[in-house]
Amino acid sequence: MSARRTAKEELSREAILDTARQLFIENGYEKTSMRQVATALQCSHGAIYYHFKNKADLFQAVVSHDFSKLDLLIDEIMDTDLHSTEKRRAIFLKYIEFGLQNKSHYELMFMLKDQEVQGYLQMHPNQSYEKFADAIYTLTGGAMTIKDMWCLFLSLHGFVSYYCYTSQTYEDVQVLAEGHVDFLMKGM
Amino acid sequence: MSARRTAKEELSREAILDTARQLFIENGYEKTSMRQVATALQCSHGAIYYHFKNKADLFQAVVSHDFSKLDLLIDEIMDTDLHSTEKRRAIFLKYIEFGLQNKSHYELMFMLKDQEVQGYLQMHPNQSYEKFADAIYTLTGGAMTIKDMWCLFLSLHGFVSYYCYTSQTYEDVQVLAEGHVDFLMKGM
DNA sequence: CTTATAATTAACCGGTGTTCAATTAAATTC
DNA sequence: GAATTTAATTGAACACCGGTTAATTATAAG
Structure with a gap:
């Protein structure tokens, strides 16, 4: 796979949040891994770290919105x-x-x-x-x-x-x- | 350390239960590892498996008693x-x-x-x-x-x-x- | 063409439950 | 009391999974 997606398939902050939200809700904080989120998004787990500092930061973003x-x-x-x-x-x-x-x-x-x-x-x-x-x-x-x-x-x-x-x-x-x-x- | 303890220092089922109970209570099931229990007991983690089939079995034994x-x-x-x-x-x-x-x-x-x-x-x-x-x-x-x-x-x-x-x-x-x-x- | 951006991938490091051959103490037999 | 058997313990090894980092590469923008 290419090292960067085409414009339309670029990973958005919102897309990560939505997928992460779903998984956090489904499995809870501890049983949701960054790799799971990435798999569900069909992206690499490293990519998430471009948008969020770490796992707790991602969780915080999800929850504070909801x-x-x-x-x-x-x-x-x-x-x-x-x-x-x-x-x-x-x-x-x-x-x-x-x-x-x-x-x-x-x-x-x-x-x-x-x-x-x-x-x-x-x-x-x-x-x-x-x-x-x-x-x-x-x-x-x-x-x-x-x-x-x-x-x-x-x-x-x-x-x-x-x-x-x-x-x-x-x-x-x-x-x-x-x-x-x-x-x-x-x-x- | 020797591969088997002397009679008085032998690991008892009760001793494991007591230590495990304490740790389960303190940290919960998921955040308590077999290695932690073993460390607290000052024995090897393998030893526990002689007395209990697995982690869930150990936990079950602790809780059913209480x-x-x-x-x-x-x-x-x-x-x-x-x-x-x-x-x-x-x-x-x-x-x-x-x-x-x-x-x-x-x-x-x-x-x-x-x-x-x-x-x-x-x-x-x-x-x-x-x-x-x-x-x-x-x-x-x-x-x-x-x-x-x-x-x-x-x-x-x-x-x-x-x-x-x-x-x-x-x-x-x-x-x-x-x-x-x-x-x-x-x-x- | 160059630069900033965004993604990939491998790698690091520490952790997990579990298994198992080897070892040693105690118990049993002779 | 010595030899043998049994039981308990060890520690290495296995096969994972976790968060996080960093070098690398491909795209888009300027």
């Missing part, structure tokens, strides 16, 4: 004209969906303590909880205590956290997720 | 003469206490992603849940659905899982734990 997605999803729901109870239900479910469709991101936010990556990522894990709590607080008209909101959050987190460690996708456990959300709303 | 602890704690509560509602509360709280007082064990039991080991291990978390579910089922006189029980379990798991990744001890979050249990019992 980090605002959850906030956006919550905003979207808040902007619908659903009834507030339904909005609440939708947010709970969306939270689970997001967590399980971005398992490795979720791990990073709430569960990972890898020092190698930690150095690169100075983010607040509770940032996404704040967004969540604000929304729920608004939707219940302030009728819910801070404490109960935290319990609710932890109970959702339990679902995500558990299924993060299985190979099941969100689609696989969607019905269970809906049941879990119903269970929690019953107690509110 | 799993029975939780079952015992539940039995203890069931054998008290508390009222069934109080037993329920006590079991929930004990579950959290166990999880947070054995954070690394808990991680090993419920939060390990390794495919290689999950095959070996998946039986145990489920078995441990069965114990939990049986107890709750008995205490509610069969009034609770299987589904709701699983939700309850996941909601407890959420609490443990979250605080597993903080430096806080069970004592630090005991009040919060009691609140969480109350929150969940309210919804039952």
Whole structure:
């Protein structure tokens, strides 16, 4: 193969990010290798190092881009004209969906303590909880205590956290997720 | 060094288990190597293979031993003469206490992603849940659905899982734990 | 034509789980 | 007590895989 691709086939930063994202999400940080990413991109593993300093840097780039997605999803729901109870239900479910469709991101936010990556990522894990709590607080008209909101959050987190460690996708456990959300709303 | 140790310094299965447990707990499954275990034991890495078939087998042996602890704690509560509602509360709280007082064990039991080991291990978390579910089922006189029980379990798991990744001890979050249990019992 | 750019490839270095012939201590037999 | 057998341990070797670097080469741009 030629030592440099033709213009149209040039490796773009975006293409690397997209492929890396997919693999990180699928297999997690540690079980995704630069060589895997390169193979999936059909390029050499060395090429990636032209665009990203190292593996942690690549991961950081992927995650920091996706980090605002959850906030956006919550905003979207808040902007619908659903009834507030339904909005609440939708947010709970969306939270689970997001967590399980971005398992490795979720791990990073709430569960990972890898020092190698930690150095690169100075983010607040509770940032996404704040967004969540604000929304729920608004939707219940302030009728819910801070404490109960935290319990609710932890109970959702339990679902995500558990299924993060299985190979099941969100689609696989969607019905269970809906049941879990119903269970929690019953107690509110 | 001689090719075989003297009788008193012979490598015992128990010694390997104890050292391996410590390392698995400290660093997790994937970041603990057979060579590390051997180094800590001051023996050769080959020696371990005389006592255990392979790494997953060693890990399995460590974890299966520790799993029975939780079952015992539940039995203890069931054998008290508390009222069934109080037993329920006590079991929930004990579950959290166990999880947070054995954070690394808990991680090993419920939060390990390794495919290689999950095959070996998946039986145990489920078995441990069965114990939990049986107890709750008995205490509610069969009034609770299987589904709701699983939700309850996941909601407890959420609490443990979250605080597993903080430096806080069970004592630090005991009040919060009691609140969480109350929150969940309210919804039952 | 020259230069900057972007890709390839080999290589380095350290790590992994696992196997196995060789070795030695202990146990058993004579 | 000596000879033999058995059991436990060693350490080298195997066959990988990992991140990262650097020299090299081919393309595009100026």
